[in-house]
Amino acid sequence: MKTMELVFLLIFFPVTLSVKHSLKFFTTASSGVKNVPDFVAVGLVDEVPTGYCDSIRKTPEAKQNWTQKMFEDDPQHLEWYTQKCLLTQYDYKAHIDILKQQLNQSDGVHIFQRMDSCEWDDETGEVNGFVQFGYDGEDFLAFDLKTLTWIAPKPQAVITKHKRDRDRAHNERWNYFLTQYCPELVKRYLELGKSSLLRTELPSVSLLQKTPSSPVSCHATGFYPHRAEMFWRKDGEELHEDVEHGEILPNHDGSFQMSVDLNLSSVTPEDWRRYDCVFHLSGVKDNIVTKLDKAVIRTNWVSPSEFPAGPVIGGVVGLLLLLAVCITGVFIWRRRDNGFRPANSSDSSSSDPSSVKDAALN
Incomplete structure (x- = not known):
């Protein structure tokens, strides 16, 4: 009976499969790391790289044709990315200095990271998002979108948490970015890059x-x-x-x-x-x-019964014989140093020892 009910539901109330799309930004500032930019930012739509900037290039670089088209069609969007790239790197370098003082750390390698992302369900319209900070490879601070407050997973981050909690205007800006601005960016990117982003390939x-x-x-x-x-x-x-x-x-x-x-x-x-x-x-x-x-099942394993024992045994015997000949030769040449002559040498005692040594090396 339950099976028939399930069939009835599937026929008259077909299941609609929704897809969640995301936009993520990864930002990293470093101190004391040689031969790499001390600031790097990367954007991804549905895990596909869309843009990149660092402290050397200064200007955002489009990683996809449709990202470049968005920059060309909307210069303000490119300017927004440029300002974010320039201003954020100075802010984050300052954050590293502040954290080093708070944590009583000396100079050396230190890394400050931020990951923020929004997710949009193309069927239900549901939106979600998060912001998370890390310092020296560990979680440091996270934004609670429901309460618009910050979570400190470590005691060292409590001071920063209280400071950010008091800045309600800043938290409201994060709320706007994660729930409105970022999802709109996702939709624009999907429209421009739908030929690749919305394709489906089965494995x-x-x-x-x-x-x-x-x-x-x-x-x-x-x-x-x-x-x-x-x-x-x-x-x-x-x-x-x-x-x-x-x-x-x-x-x-x-x-x-x-x-x-x-x-x-x-x-x-x-x-x-x-x-x-x-x-x-x-x-x-x-x-x-x-x-x-x-x-x-596909495998490269071969059972012992199917293993070609004859050729392998023959090869092993051949190698052993060759090894025996080599060992015998070495033994004879070592005895030569103690007065014995090579087994195939002539009886001429006028042979130059240096010429025999050269022959052995050639």
Whole structure:
């Protein structure tokens, strides 16, 4: 009965798959690091680099054709990025000096980072965002968008938290940026770069295994966008034990790859048919389901029974004979230093010892 109800709901109330798009900014200021710019800022839309600036170039650089078009069509937008790049680097260098004093730190390598991002759901219109600061590789301060206050994960950041909490106008500007300005930028970028940003590419999925006792890896490559998930199931239920999820990694062509491993050490061969691997790409209704089948697993492993023992043994014997000859030769030449002559030398005692040494080296 429940199955029929589910079918009825799917037919008359079809599921709409929404996609969440994001715009992220990564900003890094450093002190004491040689041979690199002491300020770098990068922007990404849906994990695709869109712009870049640093303390040497001063002017933002478009990383995509559609980013360049946005700069050309809207000079004020380019000016906004330019000012953010110039002003932020001076502010952040000052932040490092202040933090060094607060934390009683000496000169040396210090890094101050900020990551801010907004996310927009293209179906529901829901918007979310965050701002997070880091210092010397650790979380330092985070913005709570719901309360418009700051969170200090470390006692050293409490002073900065109280200072920022009192600046209500500044917090309201962050609220405006994360909930209004940033999502509008996302929509503009998506419209200009829709041919690449809104494309959908399904992956090829393979089952891989190093040895018969190794975990079976379900590997998907060539998919786009990066918003995807993959998991193993048993009897239609997602597995959480004996499963190891890999990260989503970029390919050289702009697509992505990922894998998820399943440990089968406690699974009998008869139960393999109960397992399958599921790949789901955000925005795509149908999943890619791959049954766990030993016949389709790809591996480079060769069983001992199939190993070409004859040629290998022959090769090993040949190498051993060659090694024996080499050792014998070395032994004879070492004995030569104690008065013995090479086995193939003539009886002429007028041979120049230096010429024999040269011959041995040639």
